[in-house]
Amino acid sequence: MKKIFLLFILTFLLSGCYDYNELNDLAIISGIGIDYTNDKYEVTFEIMSTKKEGDSSSASTSSYTVSSKGKTVFEAFSNNGNIMDKVPYYDHVEVVVIDEEVAKNHLEEVAEFLIRNSKFRNEVYLTISSNTKAKDLLSASFKEKPDASSFIVGLLEHSSNSSSAGYYDIFTETLNNILTKGKDARLPVFTLKDKKISLIGIGLFKDFKLQTILDNKSSVILNILSNFNVETALFEKSCASNNKTVISIYESNISIEPNNKNTIISGNISARINEDTCNYDLKKTNTYELLEDQFTKVITEDFNNTINNLKLYQTDILSIGKSYYNKYRKPYYNLWINQDFIYDIDLKINKKGLIFEVN
Numbered sequence: 001m002k003k004i005f006l007l008f009i010l011t012f013l014l015s016g017c018y019d020y021n022e023l024n025d026l027a028i029i030s031g032i033g034i035d036y037t038n039d040k041y042e043v044t045f046e047i048m049s050t051k052k053e054g055d056s057s058s059a060s061t062s063s064y065t066v067s068s069k070g071k072t073v074f075e076a077f078s079n080n081g082n083i084m085d086k087v088p089y090y091d092h093v094e095v096v097v098i099d100e101e102v103a104k105n106h107l108e109e110v111a112e113f114l115i116r117n118s119k120f121r122n123e124v125y126l127t128i129s130s131n132t133k134a135k136d137l138l139s140a141s142f143k144e145k146p147d148a149s150s151f152i153v154g155l156l157e158h159s160s161n162s163s164s165a166g167y168y169d170i171f172t173e174t175l176n177n178i179l180t181k182g183k184d185a186r187l188p189v190f191t192l193k194d195k196k197i198s199l200i201g202i203g204l205f206k207d208f209k210l211q212t213i214l215d216n217k218s219s220v221i222l223n224i225l226s227n228f229n230v231e232t233a234l235f236e237k238s239c240a241s242n243n244k245t246v247i248s249i250y251e252s253n254i255s256i257e258p259n260n261k262n263t264i265i266s267g268n269i270s271a272r273i274n275e276d277t278c279n280y281d282l283k284k285t286n287t288y289e290l291l292e293d294q295f296t297k298v299i300t301e302d303f304n305n306t307i308n309n310l311k312l313y314q315t316d317i318l319s320i321g322k323s324y325y326n327k328y329r330k331p332y333y334n335l336w337i338n339q340d341f342i343y344d345i346d347l348k349i350n351k352k353g354l355i356f357e358v359n
Helices: 002-014 073-081 100-105 107-116 134-139 148-157 171-179 216-225 285-313 320-328
Strands: 026-037 040-052 059-070 087-089 095-099 125-129 186-193 196-206 209-214 233-238 244-258 262-276 340-349
Touching (some): 026 059, 026 148, 040 134, 095 100, 095 148, 100 107, 134 186, 148 186, 209 285, 216 285, 244 285, 244 320
Parallel strands (some): 095 125
Antiparallel strands (some): 040 059
């Protein structure tokens, strides 16, 4: 998205229709924060600022924020315009951050405003700020990333390469998940740690209301179950003297099939050994067979714990109710909540490069 923004600037600077001064009349908004306190909305714009360097036509980018309050979302947005000396430009909004109060009790009003407002494009990421205001999240900046919005987007889009819990989808798809019977939405959750933006988990919704926030570990498992962009997921098994063996899942393909009696979760998982202080003999094939058996139990137990969380809050992030309806054409969208889950997981631990043949 940052590349698009820079191309946008170059288009204005190089075209015959706009010059630098006209570009400078626009407040190019990259992120929007929405908080709700004391019966009022507070809307924060993160605005990309451009300034000329010397006598050249090049521009450098940084950001600043403006905030206003109102009794409605519309009023708070409008009041921001009263304290801005530029024309708000929304076409480059990358992310909308809502605080937990909005996520729990006011998301429907916010979503309706965003979807009906013709000034907004809907290819934005909707996210939650936890234990901090959305305003403060968008105001956080540091030398490497002076604009918070692009940093948040980067954390989301590159989180599959770490063991963090990145999940992202465009706003219209999130809204579609909320409105579709047998489906529910989830949103990534951020906070400030040591004044830096940190991705901490996934928020689970039932209709328009936030039910709970899963931690990183449970969020990664949820992403595996839904086949969402997981390239690094760590599982560990302890042994004597506080030692452990850790495997990393780098590829998986999971299927969830509900029926009238239970729900079956099956699929293939590929993993590699990341750490072993349990002193397994990794040159032997039967060692891997043993580890595959042991870690299959670890993984299915973690799967089941996450499923039980979904049952507890009756949030159908995995679209199990919709899958049941598609299969049987019966509107028993919540049947899975009272069912047992059966697991059939084929785990393969990669042995390449670790087994040596001895003549």
